[in-house]
Amino acid sequence: MKIKIALCQINVVDNKEKNIENATSMILKAVKQNADFIVLPEMFNCPYSNEKFIEYCEEETHSPTLSKIAKLANENNTYILAGSIPEKEGSKIFNTSYLFDKNGEIIAKHQKMHLFDIDVKGKIYFKESDTLSSGNKVTIAKTDFGKVGIGICYDIRFPELAKLMAEAGAQILFYPGAFNMTTGPAHWELTFRSRALDNQVYCVGVAPALNKDASYHSYGHSIIANPWGEVIVQLDEQENMEIAEIDLEEIKKVRTELPLLKNKRSDLYKINLI
Template identity: 35%
Template structure:
């Protein structure tokens, strides 16, 4: 295993139409790879269309053969990187999913993850949003390899479910990536701390890549993308606006943490266990 992996989490801003959003993402990917040396680039949740249950269906496309997917596949190949394409609405069989696709450095499609836990919140006077009004649940995990490193993908609200991250640990993942759009009410309370907890619980790196905050939108993302190490420490964080987070993951830390605090091997599987059904 290589000792380090340079990654980029792109906290993108909103654009008035899909074509502008795609062009901006491709340009930012190129900058992250060519100018900053990133080998893994990550995009946020719902970056190519408004985060609005009334607009998801009309902006949905096929994955991996739609307009956005073709542009991202080419960007991965042109820059020789692994690319986690954030999420965008996927249409399949008359259903719409909140889906994250992943490509390899030759532009090869490595798979897609459909959001398993759909965001539902109703805090009177603060925030009210229900993805169940627009999306269908996904039912399958996605893992992919970057050399000897295995990575897993979740999406935003999945962060809140400790069992979800633990399932990725059982799959052998040492990196868990969450494209996100936490809201501005729960974000300050929960966004960073849940990422730290998932990293600490499972002795893994965790990346939370958010959209930038835009208060002109009906739903404003929290921002503050962050990258956590296996000790649960925040390595770096963004602010509210568009920003590129760059981090060098020291992969030797994974072995060290597992030896120094061996919680993975000390679980009492004779008393309790997590069962993955698919």
């Protein structure tokens, strides 16, 4: 089965309405090019900063952002993975991704499991846990194209999560993300190729474009890696939308040629979901 996936690398600014308008424009552009699955970046409606997470957060049931994405999915009969938004749930804020089906219904919701708390001396410091709470669920969704798994950005650095999703039958792993100008050049492509190769699946990452006026500089470089660990498409740092066609039959081919799943010593080790 072949699927056209649209990578929507949006330039996120400090204006929620403009961000939603920009996302809408890019989604409609992807629809015109017959995309089957449209993917937005992490925090596509909100600048990436703890202060803005508080200012921009929305409750799921009263979210103008999600209402707009739902409407677009329904009207255009397409799947849309709404990258992530700051989601307010009671007194907590989560970094949350929503997957909408062709009817505009939410069929999966992933709250970022691993919070981005790092301190690379002299280069970048960020502590999501100052503001955000962590999710605790592995997220798998059933679609017309089979099962997909959803993580968010820093989640990709933990191979156990990818393994759990793949073992649950996910053939495509989506990680809306926003690696920065320190970690991006070093690790972005490497991690996407690694998770695709480890699990013999397609691995998709969509990031905001680089906005030099923002306090946090996203690396961009939205990407798809195939089950052989090859990059089949990768953008640069500029705002752009690109569609790539993937073939799920490639997964079967690679798993036959290089039978990692069969050769795994499950009698000696396994990953358990607690």
